[in-house]
Amino acid sequence: KKILVIPGDGIGAEVTTWGKAVLEKIGTDFGHTFTFDEALMGHEAIEATGTSLPDETLAKAKASDAILFGAVGHIKYDNDPSAKVRPEQGLLKIRKELGLYANLRPIMLFDELLDASSLKPEVLKGTDILFFRELTGDVYFGEKKRTEDFASDLMNYNRYEVERIAIKAYEAAKVRGKKLCSVDKANVLETSRLWREVVQEVAKRYPDVETEHMFVDNAAMQLVKNPKKFDVVVTANLFGDILTDEASQIAGSMGMLASASIGDGTGFFEPIHGSAHDIAGQDKANPLASILSVALMLEIGFGLKEEAKKVTSAVDKALKAGYRTGDIADSKTDKSKILGTKAMG
Amino acid sequence: KKILVIPGDGIGAEVTTWGKAVLEKIGTDFGHTFTFDEALMGHEAIEATGTSLPDETLAKAKASDAILFGAVGHIKYDNDPSAKVRPEQGLLKIRKELGLYANLRPIMLFDELLDASSLKPEVLKGTDILFFRELTGDVYFGEKKRTEDFASDLMNYNRYEVERIAIKAYEAAKVRGKKLCSVDKANVLETSRLWREVVQEVAKRYPDVETEHMFVDNAAMQLVKNPKKFDVVVTANLFGDILTDEASQIAGSMGMLASASIGDGTGFFEPIHGSAHDIAGQDKANPLASILSVALMLEIGFGLKEEAKKVTSAVDKALKAGYRTGDIADSKTDKSKILGTKAMG
Ligand SMILES: CC(C)[C@H](C(=O)O)[C@@H](O)C(=O)O
Ligand SMILES: CC(C)[C@H](C(=O)O)[C@@H](O)C(=O)O
Numbered sequence: 214k215k216i217l218v219i220p221g222d223g224i225g226a227e228v229t230t231w232g233k234a235v236l237e238k239i240g241t242d243f244g245h246t247f248t249f250d251e252a253l254m255g256h257e258a259i260e261a262t263g264t265s266l267p268d269e270t271l272a273k274a275k276a277s278d279a280i281l282f283g284a285v286g287h288i289k290y291d292n293d294p295s296a297k298v299r300p301e302q303g304l305l306k307i308r309k310e311l312g313l314y315a316n317l318r319p320i321m322l323f324d325e326l327l328d329a330s331s332l333k334p335e336v337l338k339g340t341d342i343l344f345f346r347e348l349t350g351d352v353y354f355g356e357k358k359r360t361e362d363f364a365s366d367l368m369n370y371n372r373y374e375v376e377r378i379a380i381k382a383y384e385a386a387k388v389r390g391k392k393l394c395s396v397d398k399a400n401v402l403e404t405s406r407l408w409r410e411v412v413q414e415v416a417k418r419y420p421d422v423e424t425e426h427m428f429v430d431n432a433a434m435q436l437v438k439n440p441k442k443f444d445v446v447v448t449a450n451l452f453g454d455i456l457t458d459e460a461s462q463i464a465g466s467m468g469m470l471a472s473a474s475i476g477d478g479t480g481f482f483e484p485i486h487g488s489a490h491d492i493a494g495q496d497k498a499n500p501l502a503s504i505l506s507v508a509l510m511l512e513i514g515f516g517l518k519e520e521a522k523k524v525t526s527a528v529d530k531a532l533k534a535g536y537r538t539g540d541i542a543d544s545k546t547d548k549s550k551i552l553g554t555k556a557m558g
Numbered sequence: 559k560k561i562l563v564i565p566g567d568g569i570g571a572e573v574t575t576w577g578k579a580v581l582e583k584i585g586t587d588f589g590h591t592f593t594f595d596e597a598l599m600g601h602e603a604i605e606a607t608g609t610s611l612p613d614e615t616l617a618k619a620k621a622s623d624a625i626l627f628g629a630v631g632h633i634k635y636d637n638d639p640s641a642k643v644r645p646e647q648g649l650l651k652i653r654k655e656l657g658l659y660a661n662l663r664p665i666m667l668f669d670e671l672l673d674a675s676s677l678k679p680e681v682l683k684g685t686d687i688l689f690f691r692e693l694t695g696d697v698y699f700g701e702k703k704r705t706e707d708f709a710s711d712l713m714n715y716n717r718y719e720v721e722r723i724a725i726k727a728y729e730a731a732k733v734r735g736k737k738l739c740s741v742d743k744a745n746v747l748e749t750s751r752l753w754r755e756v757v758q759e760v761a762k763r764y765p766d767v768e769t770e771h772m773f774v775d776n777a778a779m780q781l782v783k784n785p786k787k788f789d790v791v792v793t794a795n796l797f798g799d800i801l802t803d804e805a806s807q808i809a810g811s812m813g814m815l816a817s818a819s820i821g822d823g824t825g826f827f828e829p830i831h832g833s834a835h836d837i838a839g840q841d842k843a844n845p846l847a848s849i850l851s852v853a854l855m856l857e858i859g860f861g862l863k864e865e866a867k868k869v870t871s872a873v874d875k876a877l878k879a880g881y882r883t884g885d886i887a888d889s890k891t892d893k894s895k896i897l898g899t900k901a902m903g
Contacts, residue, residue: 291771294744294751301745331782336676352713357748362717364752368697369710399639400646403702406639407709433804437676437782455800459778
């Protein structure tokens with residue numbers, strides 16, 4: 214398998230280093246041949262080439278079997294709303310170009326980290342949510358306009374875009390807890406009313422799966438109130454962006470969560486966390502989300518279940534043994550077991 | 559003062575009854591003359607007149623000094639995405655017609671209810687957030703299109719719309735904790751980049767207020783992680799809808815939270831909770847959010863600070879005495895002190 218590593222910005226390089234190392238180890242142990250290439254994206258790419266997604270990166274991406282991605286983003290652009298070239302454009306463009314319309318974000322709880330959440334352990338315990346966030350449509354990709362005094366972004370969906378992500382979500386629900394919650398804002402948005410119509414139609418093909426429709430404001434609330442009640446959640450790009458970040462924090466383990474973006478071809482695997490420039494290059498970043506992204510690559514990208522399990526149980530073992538990076542350590546952690554990126558990797 | 563009561567749907571009638579009763583009592587005690595009228599909106603209005611905001615209601619609203627509103631919404635429409643007439647249209651139309659561009663949602667903690675939240679008390683304690691949600695722009699009011707296979711909603715802002723809500727938020731921040739967090743998605747949306755530009759400009763006029771800009775996904779996370787860090791939050795209509803509901807749940811007191819919508823003229827005061835048809839007419843609804851909406855009406859609408867304080871301290875006293883409605887009771891509540899709507903009112 215040909216794997217393209219795109220470290221990107223900030224802590225991206227440090228964490229993907231360990232994702233890659235884990236892949237190499239799995240390759241050796243299980244007799245698979247993984248070959249690696251590397252490419253630029255984001256702020257690093259802008260500095261080097263003037264664009265956040267160089268043609269060479271895109272060509273390499275299309276030619277690979279899977280992509281291991283770090284993060285993009287830089288504070289410089291955040292404070293300058295008028296910047297024309299921005300690191301995030303590269304990420305959005307590669308999602309679109311590779312047809313990565315389904316972003317899977319499993320919200321997993323590690324029992325050892327229950328105390329790291331702001332939520333009471335009894336509210337949290339047993340939470341296991343799989344988000345399907347639509348990733349190549351919505352207001353992210355609609356027509357944008359800007360004059361001195363006016364700005365607009367077109368929120369829009371086509372029927373087939375909703376249908377294909379709904380099917381992916383139902384297929385997953387079928388082999389999980391048989392519950393699907395579709396989140397929209399159908400009391401206000403036309404886009405959401407189309408969304409709800411299509412999900413209602415797809416639902417008929419999955420009579421064994423219990424379907425619930427929820428408004429996004431209510432979903433933001435229910436995730437805090439009773440996260441356990443969710444199994445599979447399917448939602449649009451923008452709502453998914455907000456709700457998955459909220460949910461990751463609920464799980465108390467932002468630095469632990471991985472995501473898989475899939476669609477027509479090559480899969481794209483990345484941590485949920487961002488570029489975290491404030492700790493970049495200091496051997497402080499938590500590499501576990503990148504390592505768990507590799508587990509998703511093995512399972513979802515390559516269908517290698519046993520290999521994936523080996524990775525997640527290695528992570529579990531490290532946590533059980535008391536090892537922590539700074540972000541997941543708490544007052545009860547044995548100080549001698551707080552590790553840097555390298556040692557944890 | 560002429561006050562229009564719009565009970566709306568579901569539990570709206572039960573809860574506004576007690577809001578009104580409190581206003582009458584304040585009038586008597588402080589020697590103010592409050593006169594009342596009543597009007598239809600939402601599902602009730604559709605059933606009676608075919609439209610969710612009858613002309614008569616709008617005329618009465620414009621002629622009044624303040625509006626005490628209950629809730630709108632009905633499950634019937636939620637499950638029928640193709641319904642052309644919907645209860646929520648009335649609410650959106652009255653917001654627009656009355657120019658209610660600023661929706662203030664204070665996230666208050668009642669010490670007695672700390673245990674009702676999913677969050678750990680130590681994370682929560684000390685939280686005191688005032689949201690300014692823009693209420694008459696954004697994707698709520700942009701052009702909508704729909705064909706069989708396509709739907710769109712235009713997200714858009716004009717400079718003056720952002721400026722006036724930013725000013726309101728800064729004015730509040732100045733006399734509160736002197737911290738303002740503006741929430742947007744400027745790494746993706748043109749609308750958000752205009753938003754950020756304008757807030758950066760307005761910020762210059764308030765050098766004493768510390769300004770932070772935060773992406774909405776990060777804000778959804780930070781609200782769970784560390785709600786205490788927020789003072790005034792200002793954001794667009796859609797993001798505000800999602801984040802304030804999330805925050806109300808964090809405060810553990812959805813049934814307790816009130817909101818004030820203000821703008822060019824008459825103010826509009828309502829609970830954050832919805833129509834809750836499942837418990838309507840059963841003497842189960844919590845009237846405290848409607849009563850606290852009256853406190854906001856007195857303070858923000860009429861500038862009657864002492865009167866407002868009298869209302870909030872009455873609520874506080876009832877809670878301190880151990881009285882609860884079902885939604886805010888917990889395992890430690892004295893069963894004999896769990897009251898219905900009427901008794902709590
Ligand atoms: C960096 C940004 C464009 C991106 C998004 O909003 O999709 C990020 O927040 C994410 O969730 O992957
Ligand atoms: C009922 C609905 C249209 C409304 C909104 O989205 O504004 C509600 O959720 C609110 O927050 O007041």
